[in-house]
Amino acid sequence: MPDAILVSDFDGTMTSHDFFRLVAERLMGPDALDPWEAYKAGRLSHFAALHEIFGNIRAPEDDVVAVVRSMELDPGLAGSLARLRQAGWEVVVASAGCGWYIGRLLAEAGVTLVVHANPGQYRPGGPLVMEAPKDSPFSCEDTGVDKAAVVRDALSRATVVAFAGDGGADLPASLLVPADLRFARHELAEALAARGEKFRPYAVWSEVAEALLAAGGKP
Structure with missing residues (x-):
């Protein structure tokens, strides 16, 4: 655990x-x-x-x-992940995007993560064919991957759960975690602010990791 x-x-x-x-x-x-x-x-x-x-x-x-x-994966990702893991954190990706490009970027960065995303493949000359995940406990008709379900699973496995996101579709998942463990920017930050919900802003993903590690380095 x-x-x-x-x-x-x-x-x-x-x-x-x-x-x-x-x-x-x-x-x-x-x-x-x-x-x-x-x-x-x-x-x-x-x-x-x-x-x-x-x-x-x-x-x-x-x-x-x-x-x-050119999506510009955070260059501090690998180092931040290593420090989080050393401190006892597990990191899980929950994405409504396509695993085809997510897996490619993470592999090029030398990073291994559990990723819940919509599978897909790029056919010669196009298109990128994205499919809904099959036989997944986190499947969702609206987004393919139900991020809130991923968070609920995390809450069943650990007493401390944080969430980081940027889009409006991240709102339900973000509301499941405490405000001091809720990281948001862009549309998600706007949606939370409109509801009067507190959150912690960030500029790059590695800032999320550093914030989680700041209190003595342990969850």
């Missing part, structure tokens, strides 16, 4: 940028983000919107991999 668990979003949390926004901007047409606008208007689910955007990518895989690398 871990002493404590940090559940973390990936796109825009461990990285500076979201993959879907970058790929739309750099390799797709002016209407590429229409499915995302439909999601925000309530006409599509989160999963359906990303599935459609990824399904419209038509580019050599090398070009798409270049976009993945």
Whole structure:
């Protein structure tokens, strides 16, 4: 049993940028983000919107991999993970994005993590085919991966659970942890502030790790 668990979003949390926004901007047409606008208007689910955007990518895989690398994974990630683990923290990624690019970035950084994300594969010339996870206890029709369910599982395994995220879809998961263990920026920070909920802001993911380690280095 871990002493404590940090559940973390990936796109825009461990990285500076979201993959879907970058790929739309750099390799797709002016209407590429229409499915995302439909999601925000309530006409599509989160999963359906990303599935459609990824399904419209038509580019050599090398070009798409270049976009993945430009997501800017926190360069302090590996070192921060090592210090967290030494202090008794388990780190779990819960993402509504695609495991195809998450796994690639983590592998290139030499990082091994438990990742709950939507599986996918890039076909020659495109598209990126993202699927909902099968036989997962954390499956969710809206996002593919139910981040709140991942947090609830963490709460069943450890007495100290933290969450870090950046998107509006992270709100339900973030509300399950205490305010002093709730890290947010961007849309998640705005959503929490609108509800009058407290949280701890961060600029890069490694700041989350350092904040958790600050009180004597142990959870």
